[in-house]
Amino acid sequence: MAAALRLGIAGLGTVGVGVVRIIRRQAEMLSMRTGRDIVISAVSARDASKDRGVPLGDYAWESDPVALAQRDDVDVFVELMGGSDGAAKDATEAALAAGKDVVTANKALLALHGTALAEAAEAAGRVIRFEAAVAGGIPVIKSLTEGLAGNEITRVMGVMNGTCNYILTRMENAGLPYDTVFQEAADLGYLEADPTLDVGGIDAAHKLALLSAIAFGTKPNFDGIAIEGIERVSIDDIRQAADMGYRIKLLGVAQQSARGLEQSMQPCLVPASSPLGQLEGGTNMVVIEGDAVDQIVLRGPGAGEGPTASAVMGDICDLARGLHIPTFGQPAATLKAAPAATAALPAPYYLRLTLADKPGALAKLASALGQAGVSINRMRQYAHDASEAPVLIVTHKCTRDALDSALAALAASDVVLSQPVALRIEDL
Ligand code: NAP
Numbered sequence: 115m116a117a118a119l120r121l122g123i124a125g126l127g128t129v130g131v132g133v134v135r136i137i138r139r140q141a142e143m144l145s146m147r148t149g150r151d152i153v154i155s156a157v158s159a160r161d162a163s164k165d166r167g168v169p170l171g172d173y174a175w176e177s178d179p180v181a182l183a184q185r186d187d188v189d190v191f192v193e194l195m196g197g198s199d200g201a202a203k204d205a206t207e208a209a210l211a212a213g214k215d216v217v218t219a220n221k222a223l224l225a226l227h228g229t230a231l232a233e234a235a236e237a238a239g240r241v242i243r244f245e246a247a248v249a250g251g252i253p254v255i256k257s258l259t260e261g262l263a264g265n266e267i268t269r270v271m272g273v274m275n276g277t278c279n280y281i282l283t284r285m286e287n288a289g290l291p292y293d294t295v296f297q298e299a300a301d302l303g304y305l306e307a308d309p310t311l312d313v314g315g316i317d318a319a320h321k322l323a324l325l326s327a328i329a330f331g332t333k334p335n336f337d338g339i340a341i342e343g344i345e346r347v348s349i350d351d352i353r354q355a356a357d358m359g360y361r362i363k364l365l366g367v368a369q370q371s372a373r374g375l376e377q378s379m380q381p382c383l384v385p386a387s388s389p390l391g392q393l394e395g396g397t398n399m400v401v402i403e404g405d406a407v408d409q410i411v412l413r414g415p416g417a418g419e420g421p422t423a424s425a426v427m428g429d430i431c432d433l434a435r436g437l438h439i440p441t442f443g444q445p446a447a448t449l450k451a452a453p454a455a456t457a458a459l460p461a462p463y464y465l466r467l468t469l470a471d472k473p474g475a476l477a478k479l480a481s482a483l484g485q486a487g488v489s490i491n492r493m494r495q496y497a498h499d500a501s502e503a504p505v506l507i508v509t510h511k512c513t514r515d516a517l518d519s520a521l522a523a524l525a526a527s528d529v530v531l532s533q534p535v536a537l538r539i540e541d542l
C-alpha cells in the first residue's frame with residue numbers, strides 16, 4: 115500500500131468537524147477506495163480549549179494556520195476557515211509555496227483571488243480543489259471537469275444559496291412577509307455571520323464565478339456579475355408570480371456569447387412546473403447545458419456539516435488516488451479574461467411600481483416604456499386607498515438595456531414613488 119496521505123486541517127467549525135468525523139468513522143473504507151490511508155497530522159482553529167464534540171487528542175495542534183500549512187508531515191492543506199482574505203489566503207499561499215496541494219470550501223477566497231492562486235498552484239506543481247465551495251454536497255465541479263469534459267458548455271445556471279431559497283419558498287408556502295421569514299432564518303442559524311452575503315446574492319455570485327470559470331475556461335470574474343439580492347422581493351410579488359404560473363428564485367445564469375461572458379445572479383420568475391420552480395427549502399440545483407449532452411440537472415443539499423464535508427472528502431480522495439486536475443479544469447495560463455456583458459437575449463420582465471395616484475400617471479408610465487421600445491403584455495392595478503397606486507406589469511420580450519432606459523426615464527419623472535422591482539422571466 116502507498117504511503118498515507120497526511121492532512122493538515124485549518125478550521126474546526128461546522129465543515130472542519132464534519133471532515134474529522136468522516137475520516138475517523140470511515141478510515142477503512144477510505145483506505146480501500148483510495149489504496150492508501152488518509153490520516154490527520156495536525157489541526158488548527160482559534161480556540162484550543164473549545165469542546166468540538168470530536169476527539170482531537172491524536173492530532174498536533176497549531177495555533178497558526180500558516181505554520182500548519184508548512185508542516186513537513188502535511189501533504190494536503192485543508193482550508194476550512196473561510197473569508198476571502200486574512201488567515202485563509204495567507205495559509206493557502208503558504209501551503210502552495212511549501213509544495214502542498216490544497217482542498218478548500220471557501221468560495222469567497224477563490225472567487226476573488228482564484229486566478230492568482232491557480233497560477234501559484236501551477237508554479238508549485240500543485241492543485242487547489244474546491245468541490246465544497248459550490249452547491250455544498252452536489253458534485254458539480256467534478257461533473258464539469260470530468261463527466262462533461264467532452265462538452266462545450268453553453269450555459270450553467272442554478273439556485274446556489276439555500277438560505278435565499280428557504281426564505282422565498284417559506285414566504286410563499288406560509289404567506290409570510292420577507293422580514294418575518296428573514297428573522298426565522300436567523301433564528302434557525304441559516305444566515306452567514308454577515309447576512310448580506312446570503313440575501314444580497316453575494317455568496318451565490320461567488321459560486322457562480324467559480325462555475326463560469328470551469329465551464330467556459332475563463333478567469334473567475336466576480337466583478338463582472340450583475341448581482342441583485344432578494345431583499346426587495348415582496349409577498350405580493352410572490353403571489354402575483356404564482357398567479358401567472360411562476361415562482362421566484364434567486365437564479366444564477368452564466369453563458370458566453372459573442373458579446374462576452376454574461377453572468378447574473380438575481381431574483382427571476384421561473385415556471386412553477388420546471389425543475390427549478392419545484393425546488394423547495396434550502397436545497398440547491400444546478401442546470402448544465404452542453405453541446406453534446408444537452409441538459410443535465412443536479413439537485414441536492416447545498417450546505418450543512420454532512421453534505422459539505424462529503425464534498426471535501428471527494429477532493430481528498432481524488433488527491434489520495436493521484437488525480438491532479440488543474441484548479442479550474444485547464445492550465446491557469448490558458449484561462450481567458452472574458453469581458454463582462456449584460457444579457458443580450460430579450461426576455462419578458464415582471465415589474466412592480468408604486469405610482470403617484472394622480473391624473474396622467476399611468477399615461478407617463480406607458481409612454482416611458484413605449485419610448486424605450488418596451489411593450490406591455492399584461493397589467494394589473496390593485497385596489498388601494500392611499501395616494502400610492504401599486505401597479506404590476508408583465509412586458510413582452512425586451513432587452514435589459516431597453517428596460518433600464520425606461521426605468522431611468524421613470525426615475526426622473528414625478529410619477530414613480532419608489533424604486534421599481536424588475537424581475538426577468540426565464541422560460542426554462
Ligand atoms: P465556521 O463554523 O465558522 O468555522 C470556522 C472555523 O475556522 C472555526 O473553527 C474557527 O475557529 C476557524 N478559524 C477562523 N479563523 C481562524 C484563524 N484566523 N485561525 C485559525 N482558525 C480560524 O465555518 P464553516 O461553516 O465550517 O465554514 C468553513 C468554510 O466552508 C467557509 O469557507 C464556508 O464558506 C465554507 N462552506 C460552509 C458551508 C456550511 O454549510 N457551513 C457550506 C459550504 C461552504 P474557532 O472555532 O476556534 O473560532
Ligand code: HSE
Nearest residue numbers: 274275276277416417
Ligand atoms: N450560506 C450558504 C447558503 C451556505 O445558504 O447556501 C452554503 O454555502
